[in-house]
Amino acid sequence: MTGDPRAISMTVNGREVTLTVEPRVSLADALRQDLGLTGTHVGCEHGVCGSCTVLVDGTAVRSCLLFAVQAEGTAVETVEGLARGSALHPLQEAFRRHHALQCGFCTPGVLMTLVELLRADPCPTEAAVRDALSGNLCRCTGYQPIVAAALDAATVLAAEAAP
């Protein structure tokens, strides 16, 4: 029958997983519903809000616009994989310091967008941060604290990386 489920495997936050999904299931829904990784949020399902942003093979993507079957064999990173055990990731710490989240619904997508940015551009300008964030809608914070947190986290990460 049209769209019969199929088994796929991928790595999620470093863990090999196998799941059986209909082709029409988005990666966002598969992560949330099949794998129980509900940190990735769905705010629009039409690719505008950015809440569902995850990394696939290191690249930030809208997981509502990618079918889970398309992610077969890839390495997916979600917000759940960000913290370092019991310690928060420096970006997460900076978000807390700067009050860069309120309701926290947009936050996982915002974090993953910034993770990609900071890996590619460890010392971004404010303009670069705003540009990276421009595809993530946040209704609560007014963005200013998010920008500040990203720039602050960049400094912390750069200091960590220094020999």
Place this chain on the structure above:
Amino acid sequence: MKAPPFDYHRPASLDEALGLLAGQPDARILAGGQSLVPMLNMRLAAPATLIDINRVDGLDRIEEGADRVTLGAMVRQRALEASPVVRRRLPLLAEAVAQIGHPVTRNRGTVGGSLCHLDPAAEIPAAALALDARLVAASARGTRRLAMEEFALGMMTTGLEPDEMLVAVELAAWPEGHGAGFAEFARRPGDFAMASAAALVALDGAGRVDAVRLVLGAVAATPLRVTEAEAMLMGRTPDTTLIAEAAALAGPCVTLEDPQAPLWYRARLATAMAKRALTAAVGRADRKRVAA
């Protein structure tokens, strides 16, 4: 808002993809998915089959030739931005691509997807027209090349046959020292443009226009070349007044309108964008060094 059911195929080779396409009456090609998947999720499209070409080998190459640069259909918009070849040989495209959506959508969005979706406001089709694009269409029957005029038939309508797939686009690389400018206006940066303009200018040793292209986006069903403006500029020194005069010819070309951007408004925007694109292109063009 969940997509309706469909059959999913993920060919590994072009032949396999073309074979599937030939055999499936109600199939859609899935490239970057940034336009198609929202339509599926909203159930505005319900194809029986999706042919995912993301893993088809060899569709993501950027090849530099003597006077053309060939972009595979699956070259991501983000890869274009980052490509030294594109920056050097196709600065117009590099500037245009940076204005598409947002970094995260450009991560997935592709050259071919944008051309085939053919949204009137999209940046890549406008740049492609300015760059004399030749579109390479393949099917199980063979390969053919289409000029942009043959490809962009109408509002979101391409000249591809149902069994054909866009595999690459060949863009004219203007000589070193040419100037390029791409300007657009949208409600918010990253939104679809309400008007855009792409300009290419080459100057001679005396600073006169030696070659010029002016293309408008978002003003008609398909991107539009403003040949009258080009003719006006040819052979003359492009000062502010001349640029403004040439740009003023953009306004009357506008035929697209909607309540959010009525004709008169788009016309003013088209003129303003044409002026900005031309000004940028002229400012970036070198005078041709006269051979000693």
Place this chain on the structure above:
Amino acid sequence: MTATVMTATLGTRVPRIEDPALLRGAGRFVDDLRLPGTLHAAFVRSPYAHARVLGIDTADARALPGVAAVLTAADLTPLLTDLRLPIAFPEGQLPPEVMPFALVRDEALHVGEPVVIVVASSRRVAEDAAERVVVEYEPLPAVTDPRAALDAGAERACSTADGNLFKRFRVAFGEVDAAFAGAHAVVAERFRLHRGGGSPMETRGVVARHCSESGELTVWSSTQMPHELRHTLAERLSLPEDRVRVVTPDVGGGFGTKYLVYPEEVAVAAAARALDATVKWIEDRQEHFVSAIQERDQHWSVEMALDGDGRLLAVRGTLVHDQGAYAPHSVNVPFNSATSLPGPYALPAYDMDVAVVRTNLVPVIPVRGAGYPQGCFVMERLMDRAAERLGLDRAEIRRRNLIRPDQMPYPTPMRTRAGAPIAYDSGDYPACQAMGLEAIGYDGFGARQAAARAAGRHIGLGIAHAVKGTGRGPFESGLVRVMPDGRVSVYTGALAMGQGLKTALAQIAADTLGVPVERVDVIAGDTGFVSLGHGGYASRQTVTAGSSVLMAARAVREKALAVASGLLEAAAADLVIRDGMVEVDGVPGMAVPLARIAGMLRGLPGYAFPDGVSAGLEAVEHARFDQLAYANAFHACEVEVDVETGGVRILRYVAVTDCGRRINPLIVDGQVTGGIVHGIGNALLEEFRHDEQGQPLTTTFADYLLPTAHDAPPIELLYRESPSPLNPLGVKGAGEVGVIPVTAAVVSAVEDALAPFGARFAEAPLSPVRILETLLQTGLRTGPRNGEGGTP
């Protein structure tokens, strides 16, 4: 009460206790609940703005594998005491017909109104089935313009109603006609404010679990009013209230959108009961655009009378308010708009005639700002007009009319809907204005503007004031309990939806009880823990819940000290609580942990119990509030307008806020910044559009434009603190005052930038096309007047 030092954390930037889980992706939003056996709902919604339902055929849908139920209004009717939702706000004396049905029975009154609920094994299957439901409609004429709707002979938005007028009322005081007769100058204008919304990033959602074994209905809903929802469900489903529990999980923003018991919540709960199952419905974004409430659509025609010095004599006019298809919150939005118009100004006479009109559009209830932004916009625009007419500086004319600090508390002649006098409790409006003008560099702006104009750039500066009543009563619950392990639990009927409520309440409890903030847990919006509550709206929670928690924590402290005093053989006055230990001040080692006292007060069967105290180291309070605490703000911004495109860029934004004492300045900064950016959306971007048939034209985030990181300007935040005398914390709400003046300030700045062209704006949002259209009508064709500025 004994020695209590408000210590440690109050007034400091304590990082939020909410954050760690949310940052790890471990928040629990309603869609994150994955209860075994959950069925999923989808709705069939009216595609017409106004239509009669002639018949519904569900056979095809029911035949689809995986479908558990397909229910229509007829199916729900026997399950509910009344298919129609109850009126929650009766004071407007509106008839029951102003409320929607749980599912449309005979007549759909707006596009998106739910007609059929489909329950299936997954949301995907539910949507597949919903596509197979066939509803036969007879389309009826749609009413979409509230002004035309009042004409005699206008089509009716609801065929069973007498007309399209929900209600007409006046807000009036003083001798208006005499004031106008003796006025030195009168300025008049019509204003239009278009529809906008809350647009929380998390849509609505509800999970209802019915268990026939226990007879219990448990509902998790992304709502701002859990107690009201419980009451409604219990009543409509004929269940005892204590068999219904409503739990609010993490809420991904509300902004007013979720402050309503919605038809879908009742339909989902009814379906769960009918199926004796767990049913989940998560609204998708497109449903949200056509079925979640909206706000702000108003038409004003107003005139202002002034004396020769620019002092206000009177304001009068009419307000036509588009209420949409239903009036679930009575007339509170237009009422707020009308009563908020005077704002910070001493207004001797006022007469506003308000018509609340039914249209075939999405219903209106308050969105962040709750009608105040409209009143503020009208008043502040008129102030600019008056300044121009009288040749006065815009700041000076405001200064002359602001209520002075020595007039505080300032009773206005107006009354709230509940009949209490509207009286401003505290604040120094002139000082806020002075601070803001200084920060934006008001005095030097003329020179900057002239230099920019000489260079062909069009910059402008705008200013606006706002006053917002906060801390709406009648009360909020606060229960403070020391657990046997020494942790402190705080329960409240107030609602956490992202504002940092839990942190603020934890700070209050922690400081009062002498424990670290990390040792406090806050449970908000769970009807299983506190029986009474009013939820989150009207910037009320820090004021109301904060005060209750403070009072309850103080009572707990008293109790702990009383018990400790016996145990330590010391006078209560000599005791202090530090880090969870009650100590004899200055005598190290003489101490008893709160945990032990909590254990003792649990009691042991048959053993003695401490004298003079009641059981449990806990207390509950419902601090009562009959009056509002008025926060105020003064905003100033600088914009640049591109006269070729009509594009507006905000270059700088200064906000002076006085929300009384700030429990946590970090959180207040967040509230104000978020409010300002929401306001920028209202001013420049956000607009729900529809065609003449009432078909919505903005049904995605690509059409309805929220501000992005590019649209948010650099914002400078300044504060004054005028403690409210009305509550023990001295606080005022901060959640809305940030949004209120933004539209007025931004539009004023745009107009100032384009002053050389003589452009005037009396509407919002200001789209680029509207700006250019205005320029064309005024001066662009001929260029600026007086040779000022550059031609495009």
